[in-house]
Each structure stands twice: as structure tokens, then as C-alpha cells.
Amino acid sequence: MVYSDLGGVFMVNRSYLPFKSAREYMDRGMAKWMGFFISEHTTALSHMGDFIDFSSQMSNEEIVLLISQVYVNSLEVLVFTSYRQDPYLGVIKEIFDGSIYLSGEEPLNIVFEDIIKIVLAEDL
Incomplete structure (x- = not known):
């Protein structure tokens, strides 16, 4: 696959495809993955500060x-x-x-x- 830089956005070169809609398709990137943010992720983020750091244990x-x-x-x-x-x-x-x-x-x-x-x- 060939990538071309258009103002900091990398697009796949799809000029070889026969259909115009396929050639002009713009990938939404990470936006399409936000649906996978489930309740377990939210719970884990809310508990991130609920631990005691033992790595700095003094002798x-x-x-x-x-x-x-x-x-x-x-x-x-x-x-x-x-x-x-x-x-x-x-x-x-x-x-x-x-x-x-x-x-x-x-x-x-x-x-x-x-x-x-x-x-x-x-x-x-």
C-alpha cells in the first residue's frame, strides 16, 4: 500500500479500485474504536489512584x-x-x-x- 501525506493525514492510495466510492473512502481512524470503550474500562480508570505505591519503600x-x-x-x-x-x-x-x-x-x-x-x- 502506498501512503500519501495530505496535511498531516495519511491516506491509502486506492486509485487502482474500480469504484469511485471505494477510491474516495476516508478512514475515521480511532473514532471507529470508541464504541469498544466498555464499563470495565471506565471502572478501571476510576480505580487508577486507589493503590499504595510500595516502590518507594525506605529500608x-x-x-x-x-x-x-x-x-x-x-x-x-x-x-x-x-x-x-x-x-x-x-x-x-x-x-x-x-x-x-x-x-x-x-x-x-x-x-x-x-x-x-x-x-x-x-x-x-
Whole structure:
């Protein structure tokens, strides 16, 4: 097949065809495929942000080191956990028995094993 460029649109050369309607046929391209967009596609798109990114998991040593530095300096941090997509924002008030007490909008205890990463709030 031979393609000719007409203003950025590529057309198939159909000059060899005997019927005028076949020679002048313009393919609609991707428009004809939009009918195949089914409910499963819509559902998948709506759930695209509903996962937790474990690819940026910090090592246990990094987590413990950063926790101790943040605790000593009373810095505000974002704590990303394995059980919630959004991070917790707050200041580490206590470190005890493999967990931290984070005071902030919603005070809570977080176990070290549940922490994916910690980011200083001022870095964002």
C-alpha cells in the first residue's frame, strides 16, 4: 500500500479500485474504536489512584534514622503507611517499643513495619 501525506493525514492510495466510492473512502481512524470503550474500562480508570505505591519503600535503617532525627528536632513530617493511601501529617511526640506516636490532625500510633516512607513536610 502506498501512503500519501495530505496535511498531516495519511491516506491509502486506492486509485487502482474500480469504484469511485471505494477510491474516495476516508478512514475515521480511532473514532471507529470508541464504541469498544466498555464499563470495565471506565471502572478501571476510576480505580487508577486507589493503590499504595510500595516502590518507594525506605529500608528499616533509613526509617529508624529519620524518625530519631525528626523526633529530636520536632519537625513536621508526612508518614506514608501500608494501610492508607494518603500520608499522615504531624510531629512525632513519642518513640516507644517499635512504634511512634504522631500528633497532628488525627493523633495515632504507627508501628515501624507499617511505615513505607517519611518525608519532611518542609521539603514539599
